[in-house]
Amino acid sequence: SQTIHQWPATLVQPVGSPLSLECTVEGTSNPNLYWYRQAAGRGLQLLFYSVGIGQISSEVPQNLSASRPQDRQFILSSKKLLLSDSGFYLCAWSLGEGVEQYFGPGTRLTVT
């Protein structure tokens, strides 16, 4: 069966510090991978998606970047965090676009 992992689960970082959130998927090959940000109790904002190694598409301009160094690894990064980067970050995978997505447990990021 497929599983998706995210770490860390929670993170508190000062403004201006770097960020690296990691997501890995097990039990499937060549998945589509997604990074979302969720404001408290609201819907999901798609940040990045990837259909293959090294292929990253950005949905919104922002202070963040994403990379996919391996087939089942997706990393969300920032060189200098802003207060507005605080939120709940979710990684998801799917087999194809527009089909069901399966989410990781999320990372709660607080920028102080």
Place this chain on the structure above:
Amino acid sequence: TQLLEQSPQFLSIQEGENLTVYCNSSSVFSSLQWYRQEPGEGPVLLVTVVTGGEVKKLKRLTFQFGDARKDSSLHITAAQPGDTGLYLCAGEGLRNTDKLIFGTGTRLQVFP
């Protein structure tokens, strides 16, 4: 741009009551999915509806896709505290390259 509006945004009810959550758009979708998310966790897929007018039942939950495939509803019968969570609809566009569009979310609280 395809948008999915959910209503109500918040809903607080007593155990045993019935409720309906709506997901509306001016756009046509190939399919529509419903997810439930509990605090601090990622969304979990509940159901996918594909055909206009389709009705699917999952125990006390009834999902319906509108005839024109522009809207959907989720009806819960005899709500229980375990139904508490954020309910998200997500639509798949008509093109196979379209990303999932997530709704604005409905937060449900069921009190014992």
